[in-house]
Amino acid sequence: VSSPAWDAEVLARIAHLHLQARQAVAGWRSGDHRSIRTSANVEFVDYKEYSPGDSIRHLDWKVAARTDRLVIKRYLAETEVPVSLVVDMSGDLGTGSEGRPDLDGTKHGAAVSLAATLAVFLHRRGDPVGLYLVGGQGSPWSEIPHRSSKGHLAQIVGALAAVQPAGEAHLGDALVRLGERLPRRGVVILLSDLMEEPSNWGPRLAALGRRGSDLRVIHLYDRAEWGMAWKDPAILYSPEGGDPLPVDPGVARATFEVVLEEYLEEVQDWLSRHRAHYVCVAADTPPDEALASVLRGHA
Amino acid sequence: LTAALGLPLALGLMGLALAPIIAHLVRRQPSARRAFGAMLLLRRMQRRLRRRRRVHDKALLALRMLMIAAVVAAAARPELRWPGAIPEFGGTGAVVVVIDDSLSMDLREAGGSGGTLLSRVRTQAAALIRSLPPDTLVGAVTIGGNAARLTPALTQERGAVLAAIAEIAQTQAGTDLVGGIREARRLLGGGGGEVVVFSDEAGPTAVPAALPELALLKEQGGALVPRPQRAESAVNVAVVGAKYGSGPEGGTVQVQVASFSPDSVEVPCTVQLPDGTQITAFVEVAAGETVEKAFTVPRVTQGGVGFATIDDGTLAADDSFAFHLPTVGASRVLVVDGDPGLTPVASEVYYLERALAPWGSAAAVQGGVLPEVTGPAGISILDPEVHQVVFLANVADPGPLANHLINFAQRGGSVVIGLGDNVTADRYNGVLAALLPVPLRRSRSLSGPGDPGVATLLPDTSLDLFAPFARGGRSAFGRIRWSRLFTVEPFDPTEDVRTLLATEGGLPLLIERKVGNGRVLLMTGTFDTGWGNLPLQAAFMPWVQSMVRYLGGRAAAAGERREARVGDVIDVALPAALSDIAVTGPRGAVPMETTASGVRFHVDKAGAYRVQTPGAPVLAEVAVNVDPTESDVRLGPALAETAAEVDPDRFMVRLPLLPWLLWGVLGLGLLAAALAYRPKAATEEELDEVRHAS
Numbered sequence: 001v002s003s004p005a006w007d008a009e010v011l012a013r014i015a016h017l018h019l020q021a022r023q024a025v026a027g028w029r030s031g032d033h034r035s036i037r038t039s040a041n042v043e044f045v046d047y048k049e050y051s052p053g054d055s056i057r058h059l060d061w062k063v064a065a066r067t068d069r070l071v072i073k074r075y076l077a078e079t080e081v082p083v084s085l086v087v088d089m090s091g092d093l094g095t096g097s098e099g100r101p102d103l104d105g106t107k108h109g110a111a112v113s114l115a116a117t118l119a120v121f122l123h124r125r126g127d128p129v130g131l132y133l134v135g136g137q138g139s140p141w142s143e144i145p146h147r148s149s150k151g152h153l154a155q156i157v158g159a160l161a162a163v164q165p166a167g168e169a170h171l172g173d174a175l176v177r178l179g180e181r182l183p184r185r186g187v188v189i190l191l192s193d194l195m196e197e198p199s200n201w202g203p204r205l206a207a208l209g210r211r212g213s214d215l216r217v218i219h220l221y222d223r224a225e226w227g228m229a230w231k232d233p234a235i236l237y238s239p240e241g242g243d244p245l246p247v248d249p250g251v252a253r254a255t256f257e258v259v260l261e262e263y264l265e266e267v268q269d270w271l272s273r274h275r276a277h278y279v280c281v282a283a284d285t286p287p288d289e290a291l292a293s294v295l296r297g298h299a
Numbered sequence: 300l301t302a303a304l305g306l307p308l309a310l311g312l313m314g315l316a317l318a319p320i321i322a323h324l325v326r327r328q329p330s331a332r333r334a335f336g337a338m339l340l341l342r343r344m345q346r347r348l349r350r351r352r353r354v355h356d357k358a359l360l361a362l363r364m365l366m367i368a369a370v371v372a373a374a375a376r377p378e379l380r381w382p383g384a385i386p387e388f389g390g391t392g393a394v395v396v397v398i399d400d401s402l403s404m405d406l407r408e409a410g411g412s413g414g415t416l417l418s419r420v421r422t423q424a425a426a427l428i429r430s431l432p433p434d435t436l437v438g439a440v441t442i443g444g445n446a447a448r449l450t451p452a453l454t455q456e457r458g459a460v461l462a463a464i465a466e467i468a469q470t471q472a473g474t475d476l477v478g479g480i481r482e483a484r485r486l487l488g489g490g491g492g493e494v495v496v497f498s499d500e501a502g503p504t505a506v507p508a509a510l511p512e513l514a515l516l517k518e519q520g521g522a523l524v525p526r527p528q529r530a531e532s533a534v535n536v537a538v539v540g541a542k543y544g545s546g547p548e549g550g551t552v553q554v555q556v557a558s559f560s561p562d563s564v565e566v567p568c569t570v571q572l573p574d575g576t577q578i579t580a581f582v583e584v585a586a587g588e589t590v591e592k593a594f595t596v597p598r599v600t601q602g603g604v605g606f607a608t609i610d611d612g613t614l615a616a617d618d619s620f621a622f623h624l625p626t627v628g629a630s631r632v633l634v635v636d637g638d639p640g641l642t643p644v645a646s647e648v649y650y651l652e653r654a655l656a657p658w659g660s661a662a663a664v665q666g667g668v669l670p671e672v673t674g675p676a677g678i679s680i681l682d683p684e685v686h687q688v689v690f691l692a693n694v695a696d697p698g699p700l701a702n703h704l705i706n707f708a709q710r711g712g713s714v715v716i717g718l719g720d721n722v723t724a725d726r727y728n729g730v731l732a733a734l735l736p737v738p739l740r741r742s743r744s745l746s747g748p749g750d751p752g753v754a755t756l757l758p759d760t761s762l763d764l765f766a767p768f769a770r771g772g773r774s775a776f777g778r779i780r781w782s783r784l785f786t787v788e789p790f791d792p793t794e795d796v797r798t799l800l801a802t803e804g805g806l807p808l809l810i811e812r813k814v815g816n817g818r819v820l821l822m823t824g825t826f827d828t829g830w831g832n833l834p835l836q837a838a839f840m841p842w843v844q845s846m847v848r849y850l851g852g853r854a855a856a857a858g859e860r861r862e863a864r865v866g867d868v869i870d871v872a873l874p875a876a877l878s879d880i881a882v883t884g885p886r887g888a889v890p891m892e893t894t895a896s897g898v899r900f901h902v903d904k905a906g907a908y909r910v911q912t913p914g915a916p917v918l919a920e921v922a923v924n925v926d927p928t929e930s931d932v933r934l935g936p937a938l939a940e941t942a943a944e945v946d947p948d949r950f951m952v953r954l955p956l957l958p959w960l961l962w963g964v965l966g967l968g969l970l971a972a973a974l975a976y977r978p979k980a981a982t983e984e985e986l987d988e989v990r991h992a993s
Contacts, residue, residue, distance in 0.1 A: 092336035092337075092338075093336070094334075094336075095334040095335060095336035096336055107336065193336060193337075195336060195337060195338070195339045195340075196339065197339065221337075222336060225335060225336055225337050226337065230333070232329070232331060233329035233331070234329050234331040234332060234333040235329055235330075235331065235332045235333070236332075236333050236334075236335035236338065236341060237332060237333070237334060237335065237338070238334070238335060238336070238338040239334055239336075240338075242338055242342075244332070245338070245341050245342070245345065246329050247341065248329075252341075252344065255344050255347070255348060256340060256341070256344055259340050259343045259344040259347060260337075260340055262343075263339075263340055263343065
């Protein structure tokens with residue numbers, strides 16, 4: 001991959017991202033985080049009761065001899081796991097950022113910051129990281145394959161710093177394309193506002209899961225938008241297109257909350273059905289807290 | 300039910316009702332535009348609320364349109380009208396008070412408290428007359444039975460009218476509303492005025508029948524002012540019919556009891572026969588139904604007028620019903636033997652006794668014919684009250700019998716004269732001229748020795764006497780042969796004299812004559828085998844039986860039986876020779892007038908009325924009952940509603956809708972305001988709905 005010609009603004013962002021990511025990752029000691037993938041490998045994790053179908057190779061015969069209980073020993077996998085960062089940069093990520101500095105508290109900024117932080121964290125652990133931008137414009141690369149070299153991290157941060165929200169995501173199609181490129185086993189982390197019907201992207205995500213990918217979805221949102229935190233009626237429109245709607249927030253707020261609640265339940269239902277880990281992160285959440293949420297697996 | 304608009308042009312303003320539509324179409328759009336990243340959720344919310352918002356908006360739109368329509372309708376001053384109004388009484392200068400004094404006005408409240416409807420009407424009518432302006436002309440009419448004026452003309456003499464009203468007595472007659480309004484019109488002299496009708500308007504027919512008179516009243520400018528009188532709980536049970544019907548067991552009296560009450564009732568019903576015998580049974584009648592109860596009459600019963608009576612406490616006059624009962628039991632026949640003391644076998648009496656009572660006297664007492672035999676000297680036992688028929692069997696000297704027989708026949712008895720060797724034409728023609736249909740001539744031989752004799756012609760079965768032979772047995776008369784018969788003087792048949800049976804040669808065999816209320820049958824042959832073979836033939840016994848039934852029935856029907864209703868005028872035709880005729884009724888002697896054909900009298904109370912002369916049987920009996928429609932005290936067609944058909948404007952109930960519309964406008968306005976203000980308050984409800992839906 002050739003180095004692009006960075007402009008000053010992008011370079012400033014790159015510096016900011018690096019700094020922010022390092023600060024966020026600094027709070028995590030090396031070794032505190034491990035892959036949750038379990039396998040018959042080196043480090044013992046815990047026991048589980050034997051159940052029909054389990055391999056008898058992993059039976060702890062000593063425990064069985066002492067206690068007459070059949071238990072299976074579980075181990076922690078320490079193999080290199082390719083991690084794919086899929087970042088939604090569609091037009092809707094650019095909303096809700098009025099009056100705020102670039103990358104600060106916006107959905108776009110949160111997506112970029114969190115993706116960069118994850119890239120730094122994973123790179124330090126030695127995991128190969130890939131970046132896949134869905135939608136957006138201005139980035140020299142929309143797809144950076146998995147590597148763990150030093151220059152690779154700089155390339156990812158540079159791409160994130162340069163990209164601007166634009167266009168439509170078409171998450172379903174993007175996940176299909178992604179599935180054709182990703183290794184069969186690995187971790188896929190999707191950062192998106194998920195503002196498409198779950199019935200569109202849900203089956204595609206399920207296909208990734210069936211291929212053996214460990215799915216993690218980070219749902220980004222803007223508190224002001226979800227709370228309709230403005231007073232006057234306005235004609236609301238989406239940067240991605242579609243008919244605008246006149247909305248009086250005073251009238252619509254309560255109903256909107258109900259619809260939002262229903263929508264979130266629907267999203268979580270889809271993801272839980274396909275064993276994807278789901279984290280909902282507000283755009284103004286500090287990157288270190290967001291990282292902690294992602295690594296803990298919950299918001 | 301009709302609706303009317305006081306200002307129809309106001310309907311043109313209905314176009315204003317479109318204003319809310321226009322207002323709905325013009326909606327304020329916000330001007331600010333704002334990028335929003337969760338349009339997916341907004342569109343979901345829009346779909347969720349679209350249906351509810353659509354309903355919400357339409358309801359508001361409909362409310363506003365209704366409100367404007369109500370305002371416009373109120374401006375038109377609409378009103379609802381339906382028939383049945385009671386017009387207010389107003390001073391027209393001439394007032395006729397029509398007072399119903401028919402039977403149903405005797406109704407009292409359940410339990411007997413308070414006065415009758417008539418007493419209430421008397422009070423109200425008097426109060427009304429006293430309230431009239433002094434110069435008002437007043438008249439009064441009663442409509443119980445036949446309508447009658449209480450004042451010959453309209454008058455300003457209040458006192459006379461009030462006195463006449465105070466003296467109105469309760470009658471048992473029906474309601475003559477038609478006649479009452481006619482009399483009122485006549486009192487008004489074809490001009491305008493008010494006819495105030497105080498009536499309970501009971502019964503299904505009285506009011507509708509008055510419709511033509513109501514139209515005539517309106518034509519002459521008169522106005523009807525109904526003053527309906529209603530008992531708070533109109534209940535009544537009545538005997539509406541009773542009739543005797545003969546039967547093999549002596550017959551029954553069928554009594555009809557009707558209930559005009561909202562509940563079923565059980566009442567004791569007693570049938571009192573003319574001889575004083577009482578038969579009681581309980582009768583259960585469902586609400587609004589009529590039931591029939593049969594009372595069995597003894598096998599031997601005296602005839603006359605009987606009564607079926609119940610006790611229900613209201614309208615006593617319709618609790619009793621008079622009915623005719625014929626004499627039930629054996630027909631008493633007296634046979635006068637012309638040859639007493641001779642051999643009983645093969646004599647006329649021998650054959651007659653067996654023909655009259657073939658099963659013996661004991662059986663005859665229970666029904667049929669009870670013969671008594673006597674010689675000419677025993678004629679004194681002849682009793683017109685007991686015997687129906689007398690047979691003279693070859694009596695040689697009828698002289699001592701003549702007066703008894705003539706009197707017997709005049710009072711309704713019947714005489715059968717059988718001839719024979721003892722009979723001489725001169726003696727009979729002399730003393731029995733008043734009875735004989737035709738004078739006798741002499742006995743004549745019709746055949747020689749060994750000759751079978753002259754056959755009898757087959758009888759005419761259209762005659763009552765021979766009607767029983769219509770279905771069979773007629774041919775048996777052809778085998779009756781005669782060797783000797785009495786000849787009679789030639790005669791022409793008249794209304795009173797006719798030949799009922801003859802021989803093949805044309806000789807009269809049986810001749811009938813009406814005498815007084817009775818009949819005489821002259822048999823030119825004998826009842827034994829001396830002159831023919833009559834008693835040996837199969838036709839003999841049924842013929843004699845038929846003869847007794849024919850003559851006995853006539854005798855029983857001699858006294859005229861009539862049925863009438865209270866208020867009727869009864870005309871009874873009587874023979875001119877009768878004198879000292881008297882009529883008695885439930886109140887005793889009844890005033891009567893003698894007419895060219897008999898007597899005439901008026902019946903004003905239910906019960907039995909008898910026309911009779913001293914020492915003679917009853918000439919006529921009249922069973923008088925009340926009009927059964929008067930017993931129906933349930934509400935019938937209202938006079939006001941019927942009058943509305945001919946004078947709709949006057950009898951229309953008017954309900955102005957203006958106040959209702961104004962209240963409606965106010966209510967709709969408040970409702971519309973609440974709906975328009977609803978969004979914030981309604982959000983919680985919407986939330987609930989959305990939550991439930993999700």
